[in-house]
Amino acid sequence: xxxxxxxxxxxxxxxxxxxxxxxxxxxxxxxxxxxxxxxxxxxxxxxxxxxxxxxxxxxxxxxxxxxxxxxxxxxxxxxxxxxxxxxxxxxxxxxxxxxxxxxxxxxxxxxxxxxxxxxxxxxxxxxxxxxxxxxxxxxxxxxxxxxxxxxxxxxxxxxxxxxxxxxxxxxxxxxxxxxxxxxxxxxxxxxxxxxxxxxxxxxxxxxxxxxxxxxxxxxxxxxxxxxxxxxxxxxxxxxxxxx
Amino acid sequence: xxxxxxxxxxxxxxxxxxxxxxxxxxxxxxxxxxxxxxxxxxxxxxxxxxxxxxxxxxxxxxxxxxxxxxxxxxxxxxxxxxxxxxxxxxxxxxxxxxxxxxxxxxxxxxxxxxxxxxxxxxxxxxxxxxxxxxxxxxxxxxxxxxxxxxxxxxxxxxxxxxxxxxxxxxxxxxxxxxxxxxxxxxxxxxxxxxxxxxxxxxxxxxxxxxxxxxxxxxxxxxxxxxxxxxxxxxxxxxxxxxxxxxxxxxxxxxxxxxxxxxxxxxxxx
Numbered sequence: 001x002x003x004x005x006x007x008x009x010x011x012x013x014x015x016x017x018x019x020x021x022x023x024x025x026x027x028x029x030x031x032x033x034x035x036x037x038x039x040x041x042x043x044x045x046x047x048x049x050x051x052x053x054x055x056x057x058x059x060x061x062x063x064x065x066x067x068x069x070x071x072x073x074x075x076x077x078x079x080x081x082x083x084x085x086x087x088x089x090x091x092x093x094x095x096x097x098x099x100x101x102x103x104x105x106x107x108x109x110x111x112x113x114x115x116x117x118x119x120x121x122x123x124x125x126x127x128x129x130x131x132x133x134x135x136x137x138x139x140x141x142x143x144x145x146x147x148x149x150x151x152x153x154x155x156x157x158x159x160x161x162x163x164x165x166x167x168x169x170x171x172x173x174x175x176x177x178x179x180x181x182x183x184x185x186x187x188x189x190x191x192x193x194x195x196x197x198x199x200x201x202x203x204x205x206x207x208x209x210x211x212x213x214x215x216x217x218x219x220x221x222x223x224x225x226x227x228x229x230x231x232x233x234x235x236x237x238x239x240x241x242x243x
Numbered sequence: 244x245x246x247x248x249x250x251x252x253x254x255x256x257x258x259x260x261x262x263x264x265x266x267x268x269x270x271x272x273x274x275x276x277x278x279x280x281x282x283x284x285x286x287x288x289x290x291x292x293x294x295x296x297x298x299x300x301x302x303x304x305x306x307x308x309x310x311x312x313x314x315x316x317x318x319x320x321x322x323x324x325x326x327x328x329x330x331x332x333x334x335x336x337x338x339x340x341x342x343x344x345x346x347x348x349x350x351x352x353x354x355x356x357x358x359x360x361x362x363x364x365x366x367x368x369x370x371x372x373x374x375x376x377x378x379x380x381x382x383x384x385x386x387x388x389x390x391x392x393x394x395x396x397x398x399x400x401x402x403x404x405x406x407x408x409x410x411x412x413x414x415x416x417x418x419x420x421x422x423x424x425x426x427x428x429x430x431x432x433x434x435x436x437x438x439x440x441x442x443x444x445x446x447x448x449x450x451x452x453x454x455x456x457x458x459x460x461x462x463x464x465x466x467x468x469x470x471x472x473x474x475x476x477x478x479x480x481x482x483x484x485x486x487x488x489x490x491x492x493x494x495x496x497x498x499x500x501x502x503x504x505x506x507x508x509x510x511x512x
Binding site: 047050052074075076078079081082083085087089090091092093102103106107148151152155 | 411412414415416417418419420421422425429430433434437
């Protein structure tokens with residue numbers, strides 16, 4: 001059974017079809033990268049998987065269970081699927097630590113001392129212990145994004161979604177964030193990334209999907225997509241992206 | 244000194260001189276021309292009479308305690324009711340639809356009617372029902388009128404504050420598995436309230452002044468007390484005294500509100 005499975009997912013905003021019949025399988029522990037031009041539907045697809053956007057048609061399965069069922073309470077699904085955003089979206093009125101502990105404190109029922117300990121360990125693991133009690137505006141972009149990742153991990157998700165998480169960062173800060181992704185991959189996390197970091201996708205992804213106009217035009221391993229793309233559209237995109 | 248600093252210093256000196264000259268010109272004009280008006284002597288006697296001021300000022304200060312009292316219990320009630328109405332107007336659950344309608348009607352009505360009319364209608368109307376003491380007190384119903392009117396405005400400001408929090412904050416909070424309610428309470432509201440503190444400060448200042456409207460239905464607060472002394476001394480100076488007392492409170496408060504506003508603008512930049 002696939003960890004995450006998308007069947008013919010369709011998402012429209014008014015007359016604008018953003019996801020036009022997307023099929024995608026993600027295995028346990030796999031890192032899948034979604035590539036494609038801006039507006040191809042990568043971000044929207046991730047938002048649909050996290051039920052932030054209701055889909056018009058199709059199904060989304062997590063561990064074989066249909067999570068796109070209309071009327072389903074999205075909260076339990078979202079606590080299993082973590083998401084990190086392009087613009088960090090940290091809560092500016094809370095310290096990094098408070099950002100991370102908020103959701104588990106409200107939903108998990110774990111004792112406060114145990115929770116404190118767990119979150120501290122998490123900050124330590126990602127080398128942020130020193131910055132734990134700083135407010136977001138006291139942190140660099142790279143640190144903020146790493147805190148956002150820690151915040152998502154604090155809910156102990158089974159799948160993580162990353163929406164162009166390095167796009168808003170200065171080039172010299174991109175590395176530290178990508179290192180966190182590699183660290184997670186090594187620990188066996190199931191991940192779906194929308195990304196413009198072609199070199200990273202090429203080195204780290206187990207599977208790459210090229211999206212265009214709301215459809216997955218081509219998918220395959222990094223070698224297949226980057227070295228032997230079959231579709232003209234994929235070739236054209238990569239030529240431009242790798243320039 | 245660099246060229247630029249030298250130039251800027253020159254400019255500063257120039258504008259300082261121009262400002263000084265124009266200020267002196269206006270002040271001198273006022274000092275010369277106002278006393279030349281035919282009624283100046285009478286006005287001076289009846290509005291700026293030092294003896295009357297000295298006699299009435301302490302009593303006016305006493306009466307001002309009534310204003311402070313009414314203000315002190317109305318302001319928290321307004322904050323709570325205003326926030327509740329703002330939340331009611333944003334309620335999404337279908338079962339809360341009546342609440343939404345109520346919130347909209349409430350703000351429409353109490354923002355649409357002049358404060359003094361609301362004070363009259365509630366302040367005279369409800370005690371007219373023949374309620375027993377103390378429930379016929381104009382203090383209670385007058386305060387209620389203020390509370391209702393100001394809650395309507397305060398609610399709209401809170402709503403603007405809630406709208407000012409970027410939707411991405413909501414997405415992020417929801418994606419963590421928080422419920423709509425938790426998202427509002429823990430993430431949206433704290434930011435929204437912080438954003439509207441300066442605007443709400445201005446509402447407080449306005450409320451402080453509007454407490455005087457209750458004098459029309461009974462309570463002897465400062466404006467009413469000044470009126471009593473006006474009749475007693477046949478002199479308007481007590482009103483000037485009352486104005487001075489208001490200014491002692493409102494000027495620091497407005498300055499503080501302006502300071503908060505300016506600080507927020509700096510932070511946004």
